[in-house]
Amino acid sequence: MPADILTGYNVHTDADRAKMLGAMGKETIADLFTEVPEHLRVDGLLDLPPAMTEWQLERHIRELAGRNDTTIDHLSFLGGGAYEHHVPAVIDAIATRGEFLTAYTPYQPEMAQGILRFLHDFQITMGRLLGLPAVNCSVYDGATALAESAWMTCRITGKKHLLIAESIWVEYQTVLETYLRGRGVTIEVVRSDEESGQIDSDHLSECIQSETSAFLFQSPNRYGVVENMTQIGNICHDQGIMNVMASYPILFGLKKSPGDSGVDIAVCEGQPLGMHLNAGGPYLGIIATKTEFEGHLPGRIVGECNDLKGEDALALVKEEREQHVARHEATSHICSNQANLALRALIYLSLLGERGFRNVAELSARKARYLEQRLTAVEGVSRVFSGPFFNEFLLNLPRPAADVLATLREQKIFGGIPMTQLDPEAPDNQLLIAVTETKSQADLDHMVEVFAAAIEI
Amino acid sequence: MPADILTGYNVHTDADRAKMLGAMGKETIADLFTEVPEHLRVDGLLDLPPAMTEWQLERHIRELAGRNDTTIDHLSFLGGGAYEHHVPAVIDAIATRGEFLTAYTPYQPEMAQGILRFLHDFQITMGRLLGLPAVNCSVYDGATALAESAWMTCRITGKKHLLIAESIWVEYQTVLETYLRGRGVTIEVVRSDEESGQIDSDHLSECIQSETSAFLFQSPNRYGVVENMTQIGNICHDQGIMNVMASYPILFGLKKSPGDSGVDIAVCEGQPLGMHLNAGGPYLGIIATKTEFEGHLPGRIVGECNDLKGEDALALVKEEREQHVARHEATSHICSNQANLALRALIYLSLLGERGFRNVAELSARKARYLEQRLTAVEGVSRVFSGPFFNEFLLNLPRPAADVLATLREQKIFGGIPMTQLDPEAPDNQLLIAVTETKSQADLDHMVEVFAAAIEI
Amino acid sequence: MTPDSIYTKSRPGVSGASIVDHDFALGGSLDDLCAPEDLRDQPIGLPELSEIDVVRHFTNLSRQAHGVDNGPYPLGSCTMKYNPKRNDKLAMLDGFGKAHPHQPADTLSGVWDLLWKLQNGIAEITGMDAVTLQPAAGAHGEFTGLLVMKKHFEKLGEKRKTILIPDTAHGTNPASAAMCGFTCRIIPTNDKGLMDLESFEEHLNDDVAGLMITNPSTLGLFEENIELIAEKIHDNGSLLYYDGANLNAIMGLIRPGDMGFDVIHINTHKTLSTPHGGGGPGAGPCGVKKFLEPYLPTPVVRPVDGIPQPDYDRPEAVGKVKTFFGHIEVLIRAYCYILANGPIGLKTATENAVLNANYMKHQLGDLLPSVFPQNCMHECLLHGGSLEVRGADFVKRLIDFGVHPPTLVGAGCVHFAEEFDEAMLIEPTETESVVSLDFVIEQFRKVAREAAVAPYMIETAPHHASTAKVIHNEAAWMSIYEEPED
Amino acid sequence: MTPDSIYTKSRPGVSGASIVDHDFALGGSLDDLCAPEDLRDQPIGLPELSEIDVVRHFTNLSRQAHGVDNGPYPLGSCTMKYNPKRNDKLAMLDGFGKAHPHQPADTLSGVWDLLWKLQNGIAEITGMDAVTLQPAAGAHGEFTGLLVMKKHFEKLGEKRKTILIPDTAHGTNPASAAMCGFTCRIIPTNDKGLMDLESFEEHLNDDVAGLMITNPSTLGLFEENIELIAEKIHDNGSLLYYDGANLNAIMGLIRPGDMGFDVIHINTHKTLSTPHGGGGPGAGPCGVKKFLEPYLPTPVVRPVDGIPQPDYDRPEAVGKVKTFFGHIEVLIRAYCYILANGPIGLKTATENAVLNANYMKHQLGDLLPSVFPQNCMHECLLHGGSLEVRGADFVKRLIDFGVHPPTLVGAGCVHFAEEFDEAMLIEPTETESVVSLDFVIEQFRKVAREAAVAPYMIETAPHHASTAKVIHNEAAWMSIYEEPED
Ligand SMILES: Cc1ncc(COP(=O)(O)O)c(C=O)c1O
Ligand SMILES: Cc1ncc(COP(=O)(O)O)c(C=O)c1O
Numbered sequence A, B: 001m002p003a004d005i006l007t008g009y010n011v012h013t014d015a016d017r018a019k020m021l022g023a024m025g026k027e028t029i030a031d032l033f034t035e036v037p038e039h040l041r042v043d044g045l046l047d048l049p050p051a052m053t054e055w056q057l058e059r060h061i062r063e064l065a066g067r068n069d070t071t072i073d074h075l076s077f078l079g080g081g082a083y084e085h086h087v088p089a090v091i092d093a094i095a096t097r098g099e100f101l102t103a104y105t106p107y108q109p110e111m112a113q114g115i116l117r118f119l120h121d122f123q124i125t126m127g128r129l130l131g132l133p134a135v136n137c138s139v140y141d142g143a144t145a146l147a148e149s150a151w152m153t154c155r156i157t158g159k160k161h162l163l164i165a166e167s168i169w170v171e172y173q174t175v176l177e178t179y180l181r182g183r184g185v186t187i188e189v190v191r192s193d194e195e196s197g198q199i200d201s202d203h204l205s206e207c208i209q210s211e212t213s214a215f216l217f218q219s220p221n222r223y224g225v226v227e228n229m230t231q232i233g234n235i236c237h238d239q240g241i242m243n244v245m246a247s248y249p250i251l252f253g254l255k256k257s258p259g260d261s262g263v264d265i266a267v268c269e270g271q272p273l274g275m276h277l278n279a280g281g282p283y284l285g286i287i288a289t290k291t292e293f294e295g296h297l298p299g300r301i302v303g304e305c306n307d308l309k310g311e312d313a314l315a316l317v318k319e320e321r322e323q324h325v326a327r328h329e330a331t332s333h334i335c336s337n338q339a340n341l342a343l344r345a346l347i348y349l350s351l352l353g354e355r356g357f358r359n360v361a362e363l364s365a366r367k368a369r370y371l372e373q374r375l376t377a378v379e380g381v382s383r384v385f386s387g388p389f390f391n392e393f394l395l396n397l398p399r400p401a402a403d404v405l406a407t408l409r410e411q412k413i414f415g416g417i418p419m420t421q422l423d424p425e426a427p428d429n430q431l432l433i434a435v436t437e438t439k440s441q442a443d444l445d446h447m448v449e450v451f452a453a454a455i456e457i
Numbered sequence C, D: 001m002t003p004d005s006i007y008t009k010s011r012p013g014v015s016g017a018s019i020v021d022h023d024f025a026l027g028g029s030l031d032d033l034c035a036p037e038d039l040r041d042q043p044i045g046l047p048e049l050s051e052i053d054v055v056r057h058f059t060n061l062s063r064q065a066h067g068v069d070n071g072p073y074p075l076g077s078c079t080m081k082y083n084p085k086r087n088d089k090l091a092m093l094d095g096f097g098k099a100h101p102h103q104p105a106d107t108l109s110g111v112w113d114l115l116w117k118l119q120n121g122i123a124e125i126t127g128m129d130a131v132t133l134q135p136a137a138g139a140h141g142e143f144t145g146l147l148v149m150k151k152h153f154e155k156l157g158e159k160r161k162t163i164l165i166p167d168t169a170h171g172t173n174p175a176s177a178a179m180c181g182f183t184c185r186i187i188p189t190n191d192k193g194l195m196d197l198e199s200f201e202e203h204l205n206d207d208v209a210g211l212m213i214t215n216p217s218t219l220g221l222f223e224e225n226i227e228l229i230a231e232k233i234h235d236n237g238s239l240l241y242y243d244g245a246n247l248n249a250i251m252g253l254i255r256p257g258d259m260g261f262d263v264i265h266i267n268t269h270k271t272l273s274t275p276h277g278g279g280g281p282g283a284g285p286c287g288v289k290k291f292l293e294p295y296l297p298t299p300v301v302r303p304v305d306g307i308p309q310p311d312y313d314r315p316e317a318v319g320k321v322k323t324f325f326g327h328i329e330v331l332i333r334a335y336c337y338i339l340a341n342g343p344i345g346l347k348t349a350t351e352n353a354v355l356n357a358n359y360m361k362h363q364l365g366d367l368l369p370s371v372f373p374q375n376c377m378h379e380c381l382l383h384g385g386s387l388e389v390r391g392a393d394f395v396k397r398l399i400d401f402g403v404h405p406p407t408l409v410g411a412g413c414v415h416f417a418e419e420f421d422e423a424m425l426i427e428p429t430e431t432e433s434v435v436s437l438d439f440v441i442e443q444f445r446k447v448a449r450e451a452a453v454a455p456y457m458i459e460t461a462p463h464h465a466s467t468a469k470v471i472h473n474e475a476a477w478m479s480i481y482e483e484p485e486d
Helices: A014-024 A029-033 A054-066 A089-095 A113-130 A142-157 A170-183 A201-207 A229-238 A249-253 A291-296 A323-329 A339-376 A401-410 A441-456 B014-024 B029-033 B054-066 B089-095 B113-130 B142-157 B170-183 B201-207 B229-238 B249-253 B291-296 B323-329 B339-376 B401-410 B441-456 C051-062 C085-091 C109-126 C138-156 C172-179 C197-203 C226-235 C290-295 C328-363 C391-400 C434-453 C455-459 C474-481 D051-062 D085-091 D109-126 D138-156 D172-179 D197-203 D226-235 D290-295 D328-363 D391-400 D434-453 D455-459 D474-481
Strands: A161-165 A186-190 A212-219 A242-247 A265-269 A285-289 A302-306 A312-316 A392-396 A430-434 B161-165 B186-190 B212-219 B242-247 B265-269 B285-289 B301-306 B312-317 B392-396 B430-434 C130-132 C162-166 C183-187 C208-214 C239-244 C263-266 C286-288 C300-304 C307-311 C380-383 C423-426 D130-132 D162-166 D183-187 D208-214 D239-244 D263-266 D286-288 D300-304 D307-311 D380-383 D423-426
Touching: A014 A029, A014 C328, A014 C434, A029 C328, A054 C085, A054 C109, A054 C328, A089 A339, A089 C051, A089 D085, A113 A249, A113 A265, A113 A285, A113 A302, A113 A312, A113 A339, A113 C051, A142 A161, A142 A170, A142 A212, A142 A242, A142 A265, A142 A285, A142 A291, A161 A170, A170 A186, A170 C138, A170 C172, A186 A201, A201 A229, A212 A229, A229 A242, A242 A249, A249 A339, A285 A291, A323 C172, A339 A392, A339 A430, A339 A441, A339 C051, A401 A430, A401 A441, B014 B029, B014 D328, B014 D434, B029 D328, B054 D085, B054 D109, B054 D328, B089 B339, B089 C085, B089 D051, B113 B249, B113 B285, B113 B301, B113 B312, B113 B339, B113 D051, B142 B161, B142 B170, B142 B212, B142 B242, B142 B265, B142 B285, B142 B291, B161 B170, B170 B186, B170 D138, B170 D172, B186 B201, B201 B229, B212 B229, B229 B242, B242 B249, B249 B339, B285 B291, B323 D172, B339 B392, B339 B430, B339 B441, B339 D051, B401 B430, B401 B441, C085 C328, C109 C130, C109 C263, C109 C286, C109 C300, C109 C307, C109 C328, C130 C290, C138 C172, C138 C208, C138 C239, C138 C263, C138 C286, C138 C290, C162 C172, C162 C197, C172 C183, C172 C208, C183 C197, C197 C226, C208 C226, C226 C239, C286 C290, C328 C380, C328 C423, C328 C434, C391 C423, C391 C434, C391 C455, C434 C455, D085 D328, D109 D130, D109 D263, D109 D286, D109 D300, D109 D307, D109 D328, D130 D290, D138 D172, D138 D208, D138 D239, D138 D263, D138 D286, D138 D290, D162 D172, D162 D197, D172 D183, D172 D208, D183 D197, D197 D226, D208 D226, D226 D239, D286 D290, D328 D380, D328 D423, D328 D434, D391 D423, D391 D434, D391 D455, D434 D455
Parallel strands: A161 A186, A161 A212, A212 A242, A242 A265, B161 B186, B161 B212, B212 B242, B242 B265, C162 C183, C162 C208, C208 C239, C239 C263, D162 D183, D162 D208, D208 D239, D239 D263
Antiparallel strands: A265 A285, A302 A312, A392 A430, B265 B285, B301 B312, B392 B430, C130 C286, C263 C286, C300 C307, C380 C423, D130 D286, D263 D286, D300 D307, D380 D423
8 A cells, every 4th residue: 555545534654554563463454354254355446436535526526416406596395394494504503513423322421411411402392392291312204203103102002003194294104104014013094184184083083993002193284284183182082092293393383282282292304493405314303202101212312310429410311212222122223313413403493492483483384375375366276175284285286287397497496396296196286385484575476476477378 | 672673693682681771770771872972873773784584694695605606617727826726624624613713812821722722833834834933823915924024124124125026916016015105115126037937136136235125026926937046045145135935835845945945034825725715815924934033023923831830831922022012113013813714724734744735736736737738739829938837827828818718718717817917017918827736637638628729719 | 510401591582593574574363273272372491592602502512522523432333433524514515405305306416326326336335236325324224124125025925034133233133123023033152252153053944034143243253154154044045134333344355245145234324434423313225135126115216217316116115214315414425435535445444443453452452351362353342351340430431531431231332242241342443543542552551550559530430521420321221231130 | 731732643654635636646856846956855844644633633622712602701802792603604605715816807796796785884884985895904904094094195295194092092003003104192091081182182283194093992981072083183184093993882873984083994803793713814894984985905896887896997096905805704704794683783782782891890890890980882991909819810710710801901902001900801792691791790709709718719820721820921911011120
């Protein structure tokens, strides 16, 4: 390895290597690999491009990045589980600090109180937001949060029949099925009301069986329709099953918390809370439940304890649930989680505070209402369902959504998600539109204008 | 001030203000401003745009940023005092850490050893690079470094006649004149040799008078030509004057340090050492000189001293030179300097190390040679001067440079600087081209191709 | 002292962010949203701080954390190598960060191209034929791989329900297997630290879907019998799963695919230098041999008409393990890492990782003898039994000297069999220089010397950390560490 | 202990960056560059470290620094307010950062537009007619403004050579004046803390080019006689210069231009929230009344055919004070600050800055009486004379309690007259909440209480900082602080 050859991030000089080998009485690096069968080894080098200098790498990655259109060069009304709320600059500045970014899981609490503290405050904050105090340090994303929660209800109730609303994101349903297939859980789908787009509560009641562990639903659901969580909670509790609600965390700036409305386990995709869209990830899975169910939570939990001097300290607790202790009996396999994104969510909520958070929710809702009214005033355009919405709504168009979107794209507008993209079986004239606080009235008016023209073509 | 009104970064609630006023026995904020003449006050509010939310601001600034072309969307051969060397990502990551970015000048050494340490190491490192051990914590930029040094020579020698090479950047000359006009210094210009583009040493000798304090020159000079510093040093010292050289710090990866070649004061524009181009600033003025002249340096100097326990410590030293102590007799008025950029330069050099730094210099020089050879092979294109160059060279074109550049721009190439832009009196067919390590052979070949075509049009 | 909660700094009515739009009046009723009684009528109880107070709170919290950026972090099995800053910067470019996952696929060609190239890079490094980047972490990669295995047997019409797992396996292995509905059978470790072949063969029957192993194992040893094991597994119609958490020991030298593994996952946050983030996010790409490719979760990114893009037409797929396409921001870093190293850099990394571990093992040998005599790979397991203090106390004292403790049973996510109670698993990684290693070694020696003369100092350590020794949380560990009486 | 120099970590032959291009072989001779004897033949002696070691070195250095991000920083005259993170982010956008200053002007229209709008914003805030953004810092702004004044008199054919400066002026004022070739005459301060009018009038003669004052002064007091002063200056044919370092006390409330100032500079790193960076870079925009506009340095940015751009056609200009257009990256932040605040935010900032200073003054009044009775503005000057310890010692003890010391004579860049030897200049800034102020106040009180019972603790402070009290550097101060005998 001549000195001038690129060696990535390696730190030894030839002399260092010789010195270290010498200290061990070895001659070559090969002497360290005597246990590795020779004939299986890679012959020469891997077939990978030669090392790039930093400037070559930067240029290459910029070229790739530059080939993507984005929500900053387009006016975007995309939602469908990931939302373009503003991400305050403080979050990036703090979450990328080396101490946070390059630390491991806080297994050594004495060296990691800073990390344990933000995780603990994250748990407290999510507990408040969702009205359910038992919260873990996060799971992978909203969909896996729902899947993990589904299994929790099976563990808690000892039953393996699950009801799910047909109106959850199709992707969430797929993940749920993928997670539960091996667990021997059967899943049955509860219909939505054709008029309102809300859960058909009669059908829900009918579907509940003695073996049913829980009903899983989503609000706002995949039509953007806000469910009546109190009513659903009542039905479930009356008929002796648990319920799990997946939702959009910002909604609770305006609505009561799930825990105050009869929800047993609330899960959220935390992305709207200060995470960049990142072409889909990493995002943040949040699970909150009642204290009595805490022992069934997946993943890490930070708790208060003491140090040798009797002073307050924080540490990972209740590890008897986890894979490294309980192994095949663990509540979940999750080990690495989304800690750095939990930090982002906590910073986001700390920056906004009570008022700012409410305002984000309200602005999003009001702007969505403004756009909805103007768009449905266009000939032939109407909402698919009559149920209430938050900041996302589903429209019937007089033409295929894909055609309208293609026209909008020419004007650098991502006009929404054609329902067929989320659900191949959906009618091709349905369009799902999301609005956040970041859109100005001028943006919305511009959208209306271009949209109306596109409908007429 | 209703609670919901935007108040920028203010932190008090109405209740806080009332409480604080109450504690002082005051009723209104106005009670605090009784000393300020009422009739002079602003009537109402300043005529400024209403406060923007963070997302509105971000959009506005992105829109402005997006209207600039840059060296990442163009293939750039611009130099002329600011060079597109690669800036390693480590530098941004470290230099923007809050502790560094939001600290004041290290007036309280006990709270600022981290800052004092990097400033001290910056001084040491620049001392080594330039071969002159007395270095300050920086001045504003290369041009003011030259101007400050010019005055240093006047203070040191007690003389007020300066010689300057006509081949320094015109802008540097203007700054120098602007700085020295009030000091009663006369400035005389030394010619360059018409053939080589180097200083006409006979003319230099002739110009030296008994009242001459120093000769100021630049290498590489504004034609890209590298001067013979040893020879100039000899002439100056033989004739009893000082000399000051402005230069491009990366050159010293290949050449001996100025201090080893007879230079008394070396100044550099530090921008190539890890600073972004930033449309012109902030950059970094570096001054290095002999120990005997240290007392004449402008601005801050960090030195080693002790703490109460007798242990090593760092602090600002030799402050008797500075404005806050010496006031009108100070060596300079400079107070705030470019500390955060000195940090960048130190990180840059620490990352590259001996080998990396040399390689940046050599790659830049070799790539420049490759391009120069290929461009001068184009019919009608030749170098203006025969003297040696580092990574920037001046060409004679068969057509006005502006026309050729316009054609290159259509292909997203910034092909260099027309000499008329630097010096309105220059011939219009001269083009100054700079090359750094960041250009690939394919880039250079592409430039040649487009250039050749542009010449032929 | 543990730092204060952000709630102690909350000031009612304060909001660090101004959220307003003069075209849209706020505060009126939004009664079309839900029944009036479901509208929020009480504050949530969020922290209320000005922007500067938020910045200060978290800046100061960060100063009570220790990352690779702060100093040596020889935490065994965690591969705490340098996380290149250039990767952070490039991963956060707007062209990725501001892209919405539901954008039309043809507006994200840079993303697909990157993912496709990264898949190929990982396939080349691991010797597999196809890779999915969807899994969010190592455990998730395991889960994906096991689902693929399960699907394989479903397709064959076989109902194999057993997964064999060595007792040294990481806890996620049995946990993931259980999630897929497999039954775990645990294979003991022999006195050479390798999988007990006899026991393995005993357990091998037609219910065995596969064997899941880490190679090198979490004891830092290369499984020398891997060829034999692969042969026996395949002869039995079973599949061989590779837990790639320890790939850093062999990258560029020997490939799981060439050793006979059918399914693998890797942890980008270990081998491929993506930051651990205080616990995550990581990424756990899963690779398979060609015959298993149809089962990889939907979508896979692959060229259609020459242009890489997500392919949703996968009737055989196991489903989806999470939303969208994986942890893009993390995966960009992994891709950058491979490119910045190139094949020579990657191979050198492996060599140096193994060199460093053996050097530590050798230099500490007199104090902390190696549990096993052979060469270790990227990490070494040292025996603390001859110390005057408990291993769990010993390592806490290292904190006072700026060294992050190595992995002990429980104090990390690795499980060791009982006989290794006092063992320490040390993984220096290749990015520690010999100066840094010598520093770490010296701190170990310093603590060992102190243990002989002042064990109390060690038993009560750390003394210079934000808190004294935290005691409460050991309870959970104790249950496996001390085999409680009750 | 002061942290180690990076040179202690240097390892010969190591380079953290791989600088290579396989198309261009390295290491051959480059003898066309200069005479062979001028080629480098010895190493420079640069630090040689791997990338991780560089990151660790500087990360850990940063932890021995204290910024506004870490805690209260009531350093008088320095306006250590919050530096918004959004400004850092936006200032570093590639559209600015990667733009070359020699690009054709029409490729930088976003830059020109921003500078033009910022000039207008500063003109509006200060009540001036034209602004140059070229100066690099406050002192540089002063220099620019003084050159403009000089040019003005040159044009008038007058040879005025005197600048009047109050004795409370910042050191840069006389230093800048001297650089322009002016002679400084110092005006004493009266017992109300204001400029002594009698002395002022005595000095006013036809050699006086101008009076340079800071209002509020560096004693934190508003110059109540400003109108009278302006009138006298103008009647004398002289000009009035405003050192805007203390603009934070009056922004949005009263404008220098309306008070009669002809030339001003401001410090963006004070009033407009741009970070101090451990000493710089700042920016020192200089504003003038219309009649002085022609003399502003080349180029000025202004609309030509409606499109803002740099105008080089300035035959009357004083020249240039630095290369290119000013500290763009800093100026972007200043612009963002103005926009994020709007007129209400800016005015509120002023109100709160003054409120905070008065509150501190009031709450500490019993211990540290205010030197002057009237309202202070954005900073207060408190008298430490009744303490049992020296002020210089007192403030060091604050470090142990997490508070950055206020400005003392010398321990900051402000000069006070001798009679204020024990005075402390405290500038909390508007971004400290009342909780933070109460915390700071409590620390002052704690130290004062300690001074009564254990002065030794204070004289030997700090006790919890990286070093003990640094002694050597006081030498320089002592020369003005104690009026040495020799
Ligand atoms: C051997 C082994 N397997 C699997 C894992 C789990 O990986 P992750 O934390 O990414 O889920 C780990 C992580 O520590 C590990 O060491
Ligand atoms: C009153 C006053 N004037 C001028 C200056 C000089 O400003 P700068 O450091 O930006 O050159 C300062 C800085 O401390 C100051 O306080």
